[in-house]
Amino acid sequence: MALTFPIYPPARYAGQSEPVKRPKEFACFSYDKEHNFRLDDSSLKWYYPPELPANLSHGLDKFVQHDDRIDEHLDSLLKTVASHERKTGEPIDADIVTWRGMMTKIMATPFDDQAFEMNATLYRYESFIEENHAFKEQQRALEKKRVGKNGIPSSEMQYWGYKFETLSTLPRPWGETSREYIENRDQEIVNNKEQYCSVVRTGFGKTIVCLGGEVDAIWDAKPATPGDPINWVELKTSAEITSYNDQLVFDRKLMKFWIQSFLLGVPKIIVGFRSKDGMLTSVEEFQTMSIPYAVQRRGMAKWDGNVCIKFAALFLEWLRMSINDEGVWRIRRRRGVDHIELFKVEEVGHGRIITDEFMNWRIMLTLSKSKPPDQASSSAGGPTAETETVVKTDTDAGTKTDARASECVRVEQPGEMV
Known part of the structure; x- marks a missing residue:
């Protein structure tokens, strides 16, 4: 029999917000141009404004596209976590390990009717969560049949996003990149096999979460002190806003934009606005923490960050x-249903959610220590729960409190249902 967790009405989750731990990167990995896993930051990109206007469909016939029909599970994330633990000699301090995409779906649920399925397993004291690949493939098959209002296939519209990333990034900092490369980015072959992925430790209420997710670019450079905020940049495309309805659609999209960046601690989102036929006409910067307040102030899209x-x-x-x-x-x-279901599909084992390699590593780590893993130091995953900065949003006053400081600072985060 399935257990259920209620979704509606969203107002039941209004009121005083839960504390949120600031996302802090403690590890990273890359996929190279062939999508080979690399335990480094070699695929990191730097943001540099694109030339305008630009045809986002240019080069579609040469697109080097990653075949994500292959189920990669949590493999790369687990390899990165294990590598970090080998350096520290401690298991990471986390209750849940998953990809950012899974947390995005969960956070958006009160205001998004999108169906989803995930697989989860408990290994010792941690839950590991991945997307149910079979369900993802079913949804993809339906998506491929969809054609845009202008008769443009959904696959071409997806390419526009990757093209915008290519037009807006450099493989090295600006000072180390030739003018020829910068001015000819439109001729670069778009390749979405190459990715930089950040691995962070964050938390919601009483739950500590380890998340892995792709980051599009960095604004300047990583800080010298590990765990300090990083000036990441998220790159998105959207249709030009020329009417009330366009603004309404965009404000709804901003919820997903905000959630994705919020989860990894990305402070800035740069949106490339395009015409209906895919011409990039302008770019605009959005501060992640300002988005919920701006949407509430316009009063069009009815979603609330808190x-x-x-x-x-x-x-x-x-x-x-x-x-x-x-x-x-x-x-x-399920779409149109007012709850999330949880039920068992396999009575024993862990499926393919976690690898034998990772489980063997955790066994070795446990045997090498004189105390059980649930008493291990949490320093392996970043600051301990006692020392980590906690952001707590006051939904009535619109303030947040640093747990290590007495003063309150203003945040642009709405506290009421809109």
């Missing part, structure tokens, strides 16, 4: 209490 946060915090806490033994569990949200 509700997303509180829903995620309470759902993760419920999930941790519900997944209480081994086996493979299914997390399912």
Whole structure:
């Protein structure tokens, strides 16, 4: 019998927000141009404004596209976590390990009717969550049949986003990049096999989360002190805003933009606005933390950032209490249904969610220590729970409090339902 967690009405998750731990990168990895895993930052890109206007369909016939029909599970994330643990000699301090994409779906649930399915398993004291690949492929098949309003295939519109990234990034800092390269980025072959992925430790309410996710670019350089905020840049494309309805659609899209950047601690989102036939006409910068307030002020799209946060915090806490033994569990949200379901699909084992290599490493790590893993120092995953900065949003006053400081600072985060 399935367990259920209620979604509607979103107002049930309004009120005082849950504390959120600032995302802090403690490791990273790259995929090279052949999508080979590399335990380094070799695929990191630097932001540099694109030349305008630009045809986002240019080069589509030469697109080097990653075949994501292959289920990669959590393999790269687990390799990176294990490498970090070998350096520290401690298991990371986390209750849940997953990709950013899974947390994005969860946070958006109160205001997004999108269906999703995930697989989860409990290994010792941590829950590992991945997308249900079979369901993803079913959704992809339906998406391929979709054609845009102007008769443009969805695959070409997806290419526009990758093209914008190519037009807006450099492989090295500006001072180390030739003028010839900068001025001829439109001729670069678009390749989405190459990625830089950040691995962070964050938290919602009582749940500590380890997330892995792709980062598009950096504004300047990584700080010298590990764990300090990084000036990441998220790159997005959207249709030009020429009417009330266009603004409404964009404000709804901003929820996903905000969630994705919020989860990895990305402070800036740069949106490339395009015509209906794919001509890039302008770019605009958005500060991630200002987006919920700006949307609320316009009063068009009815979503609330605090509700997303509180829903995620309470759902993760419920999930941790519900997944209480081994086996493979299914997390399912069906379109139009007012709850998320949780049920077992395999009674024993862990499916392919976690690898034998990772489990063997954790066994070796446990044997090498004189104390059980649940008493291990949390320093391996960054600052401990006692010393980490906690952002707590006051939904009535619109302020946030640093747990290590007495003063309150203003944040542009709405506190009421809009």
